[in-house]
Amino acid sequence: MYKFTVRNIVYRFDDLKTLLAKASPYRTGDVLTGVCAVSYEERVAAQIALADVPLKTFLNEVIIPYEQDEITRLIIDNHDAESFNSISNLTVGEFRDWLLSDETDTAILKSIEAGVTPEMTAAVSKLMRNQDLIAVAKKCEVATRFRNTIGLKGHFSTRLQPNHPTDDLKGIAASMIEGLLYGSGDAVIGINPATDSPAVVMNLLKLIDTVRQQFDIPTQSCVLSHITTTLELINKGAPVDLCFQSIGGTEKTNSSFGINLALLDEAYEATLSLKRGTVGNNVMYFETGQGSELSANAHHGVDQQTCEARAYAIARKYKPLLVNSVVGFIGPEYLYDGKQIIRAALEDHFCGKLLGLPMGVDICYTNHAEADQDDMDNLLTLLGVAGCNFIMGIPGSDDIMLNYQSTSFHDALYLRKVLGLRPAPEFEQWLMKQGINSINFTNGNQLHEFIGKVTKLLK
Amino acid sequence: MKFVLIFNRVYQFVKFVSIIKPDPLVSLKEFTAARIAIGRVGTSIPLKEFQEFKLAHAHARDAVYSVLDIGGLLNSLKVFKLPILHLHSNAISRHKYLTRPDFGRQLDEESTSQLKDYSTSADIAIIIADGLSATAVNENAFNLLELLIPMFLDAKLKLSPLCLVEQGRVAIGDDIAYGLNAKFSIVLIGERPGLSSADSMGAYLTYNPRPGLTDESRNCISNIRPQGLTHKPAADKILYLVNEAFKRKVSGVTLKDNAGLLG
Missing domain, CATH: 3.40.50.11240 (Ethanolamine ammonia-lyase light chain (EutC))
Structure with missing residues (x-):
């Protein structure tokens, strides 16, 4: 039982999960679940009460029962008491101040990673302004490696997303080539297939692998099929660089996705065993997004941002190359407008980074959300400042397969230019060899030779 | 005088056109309805293509509220x-x-x-x-x-x-x-x-x-x-x-x- 009195009104919060939900900044998904604060005053009262909760409480009072949920078991069983030691005497409020202090630098943040639980990050984020979320995330550095190095400070990568509504190989190749020429694709060349048919996925994998090998591109590929399809294809000898899966923050959510930790273990080991990485062996690519637990009716009365942070516990078990919060895809019943989408994205990026994850964000919106390109420009710029590892790269922002708007190839170039950010070092070398200057984005004669070759390949 | 005016307008037009860097991949447009080969101004999307996009979004927004x-x-x-x-x-x-x-x-x-x-x-x-x-x-x-x-x-x-x-x-x-x-x-x-x-x-x-x-x-x-x-x-x-x-x-x-x- 937690409480706080404002004037003569005593606000009581029965348990930690209620306190977290009531302290959460307003968003439509929590209203739909019915866990949201009912007034501005109640929300701030919850935030003030939450500030006084010791971090240790999160190890003793779990928000979804240990016996009922394997994610809770993962969080509790994998908690590293030694890493936690230096912050073990802090309350959530003191933790916020500690995170922002001058003394807490990149190395110190790295040292507490394994001692922080997802619920602690969610809790502290609820006490932080957008500015705080950016300032702390900026101090974190999470670098991962496969055929290149992603996430180094001063670098900023993109997933090239050349989707096509019928998985047409030439259509996908055309968008892919265009993206490469715009310096996109150092995080991954990743296709969302329109169908989960193994034969189609196999062809897409072969297409990207052929282009990558022919032009010796230091990047990795992924077709975002269900993990069982990927496993099947690995067994058939498909060129699988990264294993993809969508994950959620409760066991029930993941069952609705047709996965559990045992299946993820199996797929992780299978992908590792292919040993296709050259500079590192981070082989997993996860996608998440606030609201998926509510959408699966598997939220246990936990607010959507705390659910989201719990998904990161799964992600970090598998040392992923990329984790992507697909923040605006879910629709206005979860995140109504630009303000809510921007807030959620900054929270996800912050929580993920604090937990040691290579966070990227799909800066996006659907046509029934109250958002537009201006909101996306704001979020893009904020995430660039916050040190986000990667975003999506889509021709003209318009994904013609998934029917939503994300960031364009141009958007990434804008961010690199205004903030002086560079692609992954190995990829940048390759771009320069093709005659593409990725910062000022000029291109030389070599480019035409390259285009000639790829176009020939396509026709 | 009139000639100078016309010349200036043509000159401005040509100058304007030339700052839009053409996309080298126009020939690939036949393969996909994706917005490829739209060119660039600096690193940004040229106005014409941006306004086409904005009009499409306006249609979608109006449809939601129809x-x-x-x-x-x-x-x-x-x-x-x-x-x-x-x-x-x-x-x-x-x-x-x-x-x-x-x-x-x-x-x-x-x-x-x-x-x-x-x-x-x-x-x-x-x-x-x-x-x-x-x-x-x-x-x-x-x-x-x-x-x-x-x-x-x-x-x-x-x-x-x-x-x-x-x-x-x-x-x-x-x-x-x-x-x-x-x-x-x-x-x-x-x-x-x-x-x-x-x-x-x-x-x-x-x-x-x-x-x-x-x-x-x-x-x-x-x-x-x-x-x-x-x-x-x-x-x-x-x-x-x-x-x-x-x-x-x-x-x-x-x-x-x-x-x-x-x-």
Whole structure:
């Protein structure tokens, strides 16, 4: 039982999960679940009460029962008491101040990673302004490696997303080539297939692998099929660089996705065993997004941002190359407008980074959300400042397969230019060899030779 | 003097054109409808392409806030000589509709009581709902039904009253068809508008509709519009699925898996 009195009104919060939900900044998904604060005053009262909760409480009072949920078991069983030691005497409020202090630098943040639980990050984020979320995330550095190095400070990568509504190989190749020429694709060349048919996925994998090998591109590929399809294809000898899966923050959510930790273990080991990485062996690519637990009716009365942070516990078990919060895809019943989408994205990026994850964000919106390109420009710029590892790269922002708007190839170039950010070092070398200057984005004669070759390949 | 003016304007124009860097991959445009080869100014998207995008988004946004053309639909649908019911969900506004999907799936009280007068049994209930684009049903529902209803009548299928539903989601068809005592429901509904398809209508088909069903119990035919799946093939597909569903007494995932004719 937690409480706080404002004037003569005593606000009581029965348990930690209620306190977290009531302290959460307003968003439509929590209203739909019915866990949201009912007034501005109640929300701030919850935030003030939450500030006084010791971090240790999160190890003793779990928000979804240990016996009922394997994610809770993962969080509790994998908690590293030694890493936690230096912050073990802090309350959530003191933790916020500690995170922002001058003394807490990149190395110190790295040292507490394994001692922080997802619920602690969610809790502290609820006490932080957008500015705080950016300032702390900026101090974190999470670098991962496969055929290149992603996430180094001063670098900023993109997933090239050349989707096509019928998985047409030439259509996908055309968008892919265009993206490469715009310096996109150092995080991954990743296709969302329109169908989960193994034969189609196999062809897409072969297409990207052929282009990558022919032009010796230091990047990795992924077709975002269900993990069982990927496993099947690995067994058939498909060129699988990264294993993809969508994950959620409760066991029930993941069952609705047709996965559990045992299946993820199996797929992780299978992908590792292919040993296709050259500079590192981070082989997993996860996608998440606030609201998926509510959408699966598997939220246990936990607010959507705390659910989201719990998904990161799964992600970090598998040392992923990329984790992507697909923040605006879910629709206005979860995140109504630009303000809510921007807030959620900054929270996800912050929580993920604090937990040691290579966070990227799909800066996006659907046509029934109250958002537009201006909101996306704001979020893009904020995430660039916050040190986000990667975003999506889509021709003209318009994904013609998934029917939503994300960031364009141009958007990434804008961010690199205004903030002086560079692609992954190995990829940048390759771009320069093709005659593409990725910062000022000029291109030389070599480019035409390259285009000639790829176009020939396509026709 | 005049010559200088013209020269200056031409010069400005040429200068303007030349600052837009052409995309070297224009030849690849034939392979995809994706917005490739749009060129750049600095690192930004040239104005013309940006405004095309903005116009497409405006169409999609307007479609979300469009309203069911009750008068027009009542007028055109009367040729079928069926009773027409005008119903409303529990979502009292578009804002409520967008934030509370549960409200959009429930009929309001007045509509529920309206159904009581029409609960004689029938084979098929046809329900027209605005969904996320009233424009889509305003433009496509009648044209589809003009082909479909005669097919049903030829097949000796008995139809419930036609229902027009404001602020409705797909599952509202379950309650309506159940209330009308119909064996099968067809919900024609505006789909979430894409950038190039603000007028896309979906048809959701459910055998033995009743409250509490979820999406795996339905078959969906998507993208019904003049530039997508046109009305005749859409009507043929619906008729095929209706026949199969009645034969096997099921709809949804299992029906889809066995339906070789569906492309």
